[in-house]
Amino acid sequence: MELTDAFYQKPGYICYYDDFTKIYEDLDKLFVSFLEGMDYRSFNIPAMIDGEVLQKCGYFESFPDQITATASMKAESLDEIMNGKEVDESRIVLHNKYLTPSACLHIYPMFDGKIIAKDEIITTKARVFRCEDSGAEEQTRLWDFTVREMVFIGSPQFVRDKLETIKKKGLEAAQRICPGARAVAAHDHFYKGQRNDVKIRMQKKNAQKTEIIIPVAGRDVSVASFNYHGYHFSLPFHFDNNKSIVSGCVGFGMERWVAACKEYHKLAVSELG
Numbered sequence: 001m002e003l004t005d006a007f008y009q010k011p012g013y014i015c016y017y018d019d020f021t022k023i024y025e026d027l028d029k030l031f032v033s034f035l036e037g038m039d040y041r042s043f044n045i046p047a048m049i050d051g052e053v054l055q056k057c058g059y060f061e062s063f064p065d066q067i068t069a070t071a072s073m074k075a076e077s078l079d080e081i082m083n084g085k086e087v088d089e090s091r092i093v094l095h096n097k098y099l100t101p102s103a104c105l106h107i108y109p110m111f112d113g114k115i116i117a118k119d120e121i122i123t124t125k126a127r128v129f130r131c132e133d134s135g136a137e138e139q140t141r142l143w144d145f146t147v148r149e150m151v152f153i154g155s156p157q158f159v160r161d162k163l164e165t166i167k168k169k170g171l172e173a174a175q176r177i178c179p180g181a182r183a184v185a186a187h188d189h190f191y192k193g194q195r196n197d198v199k200i201r202m203q204k205k206n207a208q209k210t211e212i213i214i215p216v217a218g219r220d221v222s223v224a225s226f227n228y229h230g231y232h233f234s235l236p237f238h239f240d241n242n243k244s245i246v247s248g249c250v251g252f253g254m255e256r257w258v259a260a261c262k263e264y265h266k267l268a269v270s271e272l273g
Contacts, residue, residue, distance in 0.1 A: 012143030014255055023267050024258050028125060031148040031252045034169040038162075040121035040150075045106040047127050051096035056236050057105050061195070066130040068099040068143070099129035103149035104249040108233040111153065116245045119154030121162065125254075132189075139259040140221045146254040151247060153234070159248040163210075163226045166250050170212055170224045177257075177266050178214050186211040186225065214260045223256045 006018035016024050048070060054060055059067065073081055077091035085091065100106065103126035111120075125148050132141065152162045167183060174181035186209045202208070208230070211222040228248045234240035261267055 009139070013145075014139060014142060016258065019267050020258055020262070023261050024254060027252075027254065027257050027261070028148055030173060031170075032123065034166050035121065035123060035150065038121055040123055043107065043110075043122050043124045045100065045103060045124050045126050047100055047129075048097050049100045049105060051098060053105060053109055054098060054101075057108070057233065059101065059105070063101065063130075063189075066101055066132055068101070068129045068131050070095050070097045070099065100126065101128060101130050103128055103147050103251065104151050107151045108237045108239075108247070111239040112237045114239050116153060116239055116241055119158045120152070122151045122153075124149050139262075140216055140219075140256050142255055145256075148252040148254060150250040152249070153239070153247045154245060156230075156246050159246050160228060163228060163248050163250065167210060167212070167224075167226045170250075170252065174212050174214055174223060174260075177260050177264050181212060181214045181223075183210055183212050185209070186222070214256075214263075216256070216259050216263045221256055221260070222253070223260060224250065224252045226250050 006016065006020045008015040008017075054067070071092040071094050073087070074091055074093050077085070081087055081091060103124055106126075107122055107124070125146065127144060128147050129144050131143050150162075150166060152159045171181065171183050185204065187204055208228045210226045212224040213220045214223050215221070226248070227250070228246075230246050231240055231243060233247050234245045235243075239245055
C-alpha cells in the first residue's frame, strides 16, 4: 500500500481520511479483540462532563492545568458578536461543565451506590480533551484526541490480572509496529504541588501505572497506559462493597498508534494482530 499524508491537521487536533481512516478503524477493532472471551459491556459516553463529577474524582486537585471549560455566548452579546465583535470573556458565560479529560471518569458515576455482584469489564471509545501546558505536538500530543478505554471493576486480583493480560496483548501489537517498543513503569503528570508529589511517589511505590512506549519522530511516545486505581473511585462513588471492590483502566491513544504506524510504514492491521 502506498503511503500518503492522508490527514488534515491544525494545532491541537487532526482529521484522518483514506488509508489512515482504515488503519484507525482496524486498530480499534484490534484493541477490542483483546477482550475476546471476556464478559464485557460497551458504553457510549458524551464529550461533556459535569464539574461535580470531576470534583468527586479529584481531577481539579490533580490536573487543573489540563481541564477545558465550556462556555456559551451571553444573550445580550449576540448582536455584537453577529456584527463582528470579538468573542472574549466579557461576552461569554461559563457553565459547570467541561470537556471530558479522561474517558473512564464517566463510568464510575454509573456504578454509584451499586452492589457489585460480579466482576465488571466496560469498554468505550471516546473523544477526550486535555489542554496541557507543554502545548500540542504534531500527531502525538493533541488537545482533542481519541481513546479506546477499558475499565475493570472487581476484586484487586481480578483487576490486576486483567490489566496484565491487556498489557501483554498491547505490547505484542506495539512490538510488531516497532521491535523497540517497551512497557515501562510510569506516573501521571500531576500538577506541581506537595500533595501531588506525594501521589507520584505512591504511584511509583505501588506500581500503579505502566505505559507502552514507541519511539516516534525521535521521541518516546506513550501509546497506551495501564492504571490500577485501588479504591480511588470505588470509595467516593460508593461501590467499594466494604473495601472489597477496586478499579483499574486501560487507555489506547488512537492517534498516537496511527502516528506510530505511519512512522514504521505499517498500514495493514494484519501486520499487528
